[in-house]
Amino acid sequence: MISLVLIVLTSLFFMGIVIRTKSIASGRKGPGLFQPMKDVIRLWKKGAVYSKTTSFIFQIAPSIYFASIIMAILVIPFCQHKGIISFNGDFVFFAYVLAFGKFFSIIGALDTGSSFEGMGASREALYSMLAEPAFFILMGSFALYTGHTSFHEIFVSLHFGSYISYGLGALATFVLVMIAMIENSRMPVDDPKTHLELTMVHEVMILDNSGFDLGLILYGTNLKFAMYGALIANFFTGSFTILIGILIFLAVQIIFAITVGVLESFSARFRMGNNAQFIFTLTSISILIFFGVLLIMGKFV
Amino acid sequence: MKSISIKNNQQIPFDSIPVLEYEHFLDYNTSLLQIEDNHCVNYYGVSQQGNIKLICCVANDKNGLINISSAVVSLPTTLESFSQYHLAFEKFEREIHENFGIQFINHPWLKPVRFPINQSDKNNTIANYPFFKIESEELHEVGVGPIHAGIIEPGHFRFICNGEQILHLEIQLGYQHRGIENLFLQKKKLQELHTLAENISGDAVVGHSSAFVNLWETLCLQKTDGDLHFARTLASELERIAIHTGDLSGMCTDVGYQLGSAVFGRLRTPIINFFQQWCGNRMAKSLIRAGKTNFPFSAELGETLKNVLDKFEPDFEEMCDETFGSPTVMGRFEKTGMITNEIGKSIGLVGMTARMTNINRDIRASHPYNIYATLAHQPILKHHGDVFSRAQIRREEVKQSIAYIRDLFAKIPSENLNRKPLAKPTSNVFAISLVEGWRGEICHCAITDEKGELLHYKIKDPSFHNWLALALAVRNNEISDFPISNKSFDFSYAGHDL
Numbered sequence: 001m002i003s004l005v006l007i008v009l010t011s012l013f014f015m016g017i018v019i020r021t022k023s024i025a026s027g028r029k030g031p032g033l034f035q036p037m038k039d040v041i042r043l044w045k046k047g048a049v050y051s052k053t054t055s056f057i058f059q060i061a062p063s064i065y066f067a068s069i070i071m072a073i074l075v076i077p078f079c080q081h082k083g084i085i086s087f088n089g090d091f092v093f094f095a096y097v098l099a100f101g102k103f104f105s106i107i108g109a110l111d112t113g114s115s116f117e118g119m120g121a122s123r124e125a126l127y128s129m130l131a132e133p134a135f136f137i138l139m140g141s142f143a144l145y146t147g148h149t150s151f152h153e154i155f156v157s158l159h160f161g162s163y164i165s166y167g168l169g170a171l172a173t174f175v176l177v178m179i180a181m182i183e184n185s186r187m188p189v190d191d192p193k194t195h196l197e198l199t200m201v202h203e204v205m206i207l208d209n210s211g212f213d214l215g216l217i218l219y220g221t222n223l224k225f226a227m228y229g230a231l232i233a234n235f236f237t238g239s240f241t242i243l244i245g246i247l248i249f250l251a252v253q254i255i256f257a258i259t260v261g262v263l264e265s266f267s268a269r270f271r272m273g274n275n276a277q278f279i280f281t282l283t284s285i286s287i288l289i290f291f292g293v294l295l296i297m298g299k300f301v
Numbered sequence: 302m303k304s305i306s307i308k309n310n311q312q313i314p315f316d317s318i319p320v321l322e323y324e325h326f327l328d329y330n331t332s333l334l335q336i337e338d339n340h341c342v343n344y345y346g347v348s349q350q351g352n353i354k355l356i357c358c359v360a361n362d363k364n365g366l367i368n369i370s371s372a373v374v375s376l377p378t379t380l381e382s383f384s385q386y387h388l389a390f391e392k393f394e395r396e397i398h399e400n401f402g403i404q405f406i407n408h409p410w411l412k413p414v415r416f417p418i419n420q421s422d423k424n425n426t427i428a429n430y431p432f433f434k435i436e437s438e439e440l441h442e443v444g445v446g447p448i449h450a451g452i453i454e455p456g457h458f459r460f461i462c463n464g465e466q467i468l469h470l471e472i473q474l475g476y477q478h479r480g481i482e483n484l485f486l487q488k489k490k491l492q493e494l495h496t497l498a499e500n501i502s503g504d505a506v507v508g509h510s511s512a513f514v515n516l517w518e519t520l521c522l523q524k525t526d527g528d529l530h531f532a533r534t535l536a537s538e539l540e541r542i543a544i545h546t547g548d549l550s551g552m553c554t555d556v557g558y559q560l561g562s563a564v565f566g567r568l569r570t571p572i573i574n575f576f577q578q579w580c581g582n583r584m585a586k587s588l589i590r591a592g593k594t595n596f597p598f599s600a601e602l603g604e605t606l607k608n609v610l611d612k613f614e615p616d617f618e619e620m621c622d623e624t625f626g627s628p629t630v631m632g633r634f635e636k637t638g639m640i641t642n643e644i645g646k647s648i649g650l651v652g653m654t655a656r657m658t659n660i661n662r663d664i665r666a667s668h669p670y671n672i673y674a675t676l677a678h679q680p681i682l683k684h685h686g687d688v689f690s691r692a693q694i695r696r697e698e699v700k701q702s703i704a705y706i707r708d709l710f711a712k713i714p715s716e717n718l719n720r721k722p723l724a725k726p727t728s729n730v731f732a733i734s735l736v737e738g739w740r741g742e743i744c745h746c747a748i749t750d751e752k753g754e755l756l757h758y759k760i761k762d763p764s765f766h767n768w769l770a771l772a773l774a775v776r777n778n779e780i781s782d783f784p785i786s787n788k789s790f791d792f793s794y795a796g797h798d799l
Contacts, residue, residue: 026563115443119465119780188629191557195450196784198443199555268629269557271637272465272781 003078003230006246010226010253011219012037017254018225021261036222043215051208054111061108062213066220068101073227077152079237079245088149091139095132098183102128105217109205116197120204123272127189127201130279131182137286138175141168145293155234168292171285173232177259178282180228184221187264189275199269225260229253303329304359304370309668310519312732315748318356318371323380326372330357331386338363340649340662342735342744344383344393346401347757351376353401358733358746362667367733376401382408389649392766399425415475415798419483430473435461440468443780447476454794458783465779470772477798485758491517491591491723498745499586502762502796506585507533507540508738509760509796512745514591515670516734520726520747523592528714530671532598535709536576536585537671538702539606541739543572545695546617548791552692553624555785556633561624568617571609578605592723597716607710610703621696625689634689638774638786641686645770652741652763653698654770654790657683657690664737673737676705686774691789698739728753740764740793762796 016033023030050059074084075094087093106125109117143149146157182189185202197204206217233252237245270278294300302319321329333339344357352375360367374380382405383390394405395414402421405411413425434442440463447455455476461469484497498513499506511533518525547569553561573583580588580596588596624630640650645658655662663680665673681697683690728751736743741763750756767790775786 022559026559027567028563115441118441119443122464187557193559194555194557196555197445197450198783199781264557265559266627267558268553268627268633270629271633272779274632 001084002081002242003076003083004073006078006249007073007076007223007226007230010229010250011222014225014229014253014257015222017257018261018264021258022265025262025265036218040215040219040222043218044212046211046215048209048211048213051112053113054208057104058108058111058208059213061104061111062209062216064104065101065108066216068097068104069220069223069227071097072101073223073230075151076227076230077155077234078230078249079240079242080156081242082152086150086152090150090152091143091154092136094151095135099128099132105205109208112208114208116200116204117207119198120201123201124185124205126276127182127185127279130276131179131282134175134279134282134286135179137283137290138172141286141290141293142172144290145296151234155237158235164292164296168289168296169235171289171292172235175282175285175289176228176232177256180225180256181260181263182279183228184224186260188267188270189279191269194269199272225257226253229256232256304368306366306368307733308365309367309664309670309733309735310515312519312522312727312730313369315729315731318369318731320354321370321372323355323372323374326355326357326370327381327383327386329370330359331383331390333359333368334387334389334649336361337646339368340651341389341393342367342651342742343733343746343759343761344390344397345746345759346397346403347748348401349373353397353403355397356731356746358744360668360735362662365668367668367735369731369733374403376403379404379406381406384408387649388647389766391648392769413475415478417478418480427473427475432459432473433461433469433471435469439463456794460780460783462780465781467775467778467780467783470775470783472768472772474768474794474797477795479795479799481799482758482760486755489754495587495590499584501760501799502764502793503584504544505540505738505740505743505762505793505796507536507589508736508740508743509745509762510585510589511537511671512734512736512738512743514589515736516732516745516747517591517726518723519732519734520730520749521592521724522727523721523723525592525671526717526720527672528597528716529592529594531709531714532594532596533589534671534673534676535598535706536588537736537738538705539572539576540585541702542613542699543569543576544739544791545699546572548788549621549624549692549695551788551791552634552688552785553630555788556630558624558627558630561620561630564616564620568613568620571613575606575609578602593720594716598713600713603710603713606706610706614700614703617699625692625696631689633782633785634692635687636685637688637782638771638778638789639685639687640770640774642684644773645686648766648769648773650741650767650770652737652767653691653694653739654741654763654767656680657694658686659684662742664735664742668735670734670736672709676708678705688785688789725753726755738763740791740796741767760799762793762799764792764794764796768792768797 013033015036020030072094075090077083106121109121142154146154148154190201233249237248307313339359339361342358342360346353346355352373354371354373356371358367358369384394385407398411399414399420440461443460445458447457457473459471460467498510501509546565550562550565576585577583640658642658645660659682665678666680683694726749731748734745744761746759748757771790775783
């Protein structure tokens with residue numbers, strides 16, 4: 001329960017920090033921290049316009065996409081406390097409930113029949129597919145290390161003792177940050193600010209969405225960021241009390257948001273063809289974590 | 302004699318242009334273009350009592366002469382095309398075909414150009430443009446525009462793609478057609494003509510208005526005062542700095558490099574703000590006038606500009622180093638949107654687009670006008686023909702322009718206080734004016750009638766035939782790299798559509 005509340009709370013200002021960081025880095029003052037959220041609320045007050053060529057799929061897709069994110073957040077634990085749903089193998093559930101939502105947003109985009117949106121959908125599908133092994137090898141390694149298969153048990157029994165395990169924590173954080181960037185279609189894989197249909201990935205898929213639906217999708221991105229931030233925070237808060245845990249949680253989220261902002265300010269988007277290669281390197285980093293775990297457990301022969 | 306050779310900004314009696322048989326006309330001009338120093342600056346038709354007089358102007362970059370020849374054909378007619386021998390004539394022939402209905406045999410791509418109001422075939426509309434198609438299950442078509450997501454002019458791009466890879470791009474323009482060439486004949490006041498010239502292409506105001514006033518003074522046989530030459534040269538180089546800097550900002554935006562986008566955008570502002578101080582608006586409109594100036598360049602303005610440039614230059618250099626040193630930016634710039642030297646020569650590129658493929662073509666050096674002859678301009682050449690080459694040319698041309706402006710400061714001419722009023726244009730003459738705008742060669746040609754009024758006015762913006770370079774450059778590129786290729790060329794829609 002605490003994790004859900006904290007994630008929703010963070011999602012209110014997370015994008016605000018990212019945008020503010022980018023503004024300051026480019027010499028501008030930037031909007032208030034809650035401006036992205038105000039935009040979402042403005043959209044929620046509006047009705048949606050649907051193209052005549054679309055079917056019901058296009059209309060239900062944003063809601064299912066948003067619901068999948070909420071569902072995924074429910075399994076995320078906090079400190080010693082379980083998430084609202086917790087069972088053995090829930091990290092598999094986490095990954096695939098997100099994939100389910102993404103599947104609907106992809107077929108929703110294809111439903112419009114626009115040549116741009118099909119292109120965006122194919123890119124997004126490819127990138128998610130390539131990011132998937134990185135996540136599973138990462139979580140699988142920690143499952144092997146701790147001997148448990150649910151988020152809560154993995155994080156609670158995760159104790160960083162040796163230097164190698166600190167290294168593993170750092171690598172895992174990197175992989176999760178990059179996965180969050182890919183899943184949210186941010187730099188360096190996708191440029192969320194671009195106005196060019198041909199270079200978009202996620203933005204082009206939601207070109208036809210408007211009003212309430214668009215608000216859901218945009219807020220979904222905020223929630224997803226906060227969710228991955230919570231996952232990263234869990235690597236460090238496992239053995240602390242709630243109060244210290246909340247502080248660490250907020251600190252991790254804010255640092256994460258600033259990192260995203262800095263990353264987006266000082267680099268250009270990768271060439272589309274190199275993205276696949278880049279995303280796949282995350283898998284090799286995950287494999288490093290896997291070998292590290294084997295090393296700690298003395299299973300390397 | 303097959304042609305008459307004139308210099309830039311020179312008038313000749315219209316009758317003195319040799320009229321050839323079409324076969325000889327074709328042979329002569331296509332053989333001229335076999336020589337690398339020659340390129341076609343304009344080829345167009347003038348309607349004369351039911352006949353069409355075709356006038357071809359081929360410039361020689363080595364001796365600074367322009368060879369003018371002509372042929373008269375009667376309608377309706379079918380002619381052998383120039384384009385089958387040299388692709389550089391392709392766009393010119395399409396225009397003649399569209400305006401007069403002349404059929405060209407063996408023309409590779411005889412399609413509408415800009416759908417003018419007085420076109421010969423009234424059934425040609427933007428809606429029924431014959432797009433190139435490839436039948437295949439695997440390929441898909443992507444149409445972009447004419448309304449775009451950014452604040453750019455209208456134009457339609459149709460891609461045929463294999464997945465993410467572009468196989469073919471067809472560019473359909475004409476949405477901006479305003480009939481400027483006809484307006485030049487309808488408007489009789491010089492003030493109106495100035496305004497028209499300034500609005501041919503909104504980002505090349507100095508280029509087009511210089512071309513017009515140089516041409517007008519040539520028609521009037523007026524010797525241009527030194528201070529006017531000075532102001533035109535200075536304004537032209539300032540425009541180059543401003544637009545090149547703005548384009549670097551645009552290129553950074555298109556690759557998602559926020560720092561470059563913000564800083565280059567800021568750097569452009571003081572330069573165009575200086576125009577505001579000089580002539581009251583940031584576009585340099587109303588600055589350049591034939592035979593006079595309303596905004597003389599004073600020593601105080603010189604001092605202001607010097608301060609602006611002193612602040613501009615180090616920041617510009619630093620940001621260029623930062624941008625070109627950034628691996629993620631270079632990953633996007635290098636080997637994107639390549640045009641080889643051979644393609645560049647075959648399609649007759651001009652201006653910056655030609656120089657980035659190592660074609661030494663710069664009107665400032667080959668056919669100097671205003672005070673470029675005294676500047677001894679050395680064109681900046683790049684070899685690779687990719688987006689990075691275009692970015693580098695912009696950087697170096699900005700530096701070069703700043704150096705020229707500093708040179709010009711050494712002697713700011715005082716205003717000529719007793720100017721001669723402009724005479725009327727000479728009757729029955731032909732005159733040509735070439736100007737190197739920031740995009741490239743701008744060509745204006747005028748013909749006067751027996752009363753000394755304009756009989757025909759022809760404008761050629763460098764974008765007119767350079768657009769083909771974009772269509773060729775993006776082949777086999779990723780479709781997501783199209784925007785950066787497009788921005789790096791930055792052709793004019795309005796200049797093409799007229």
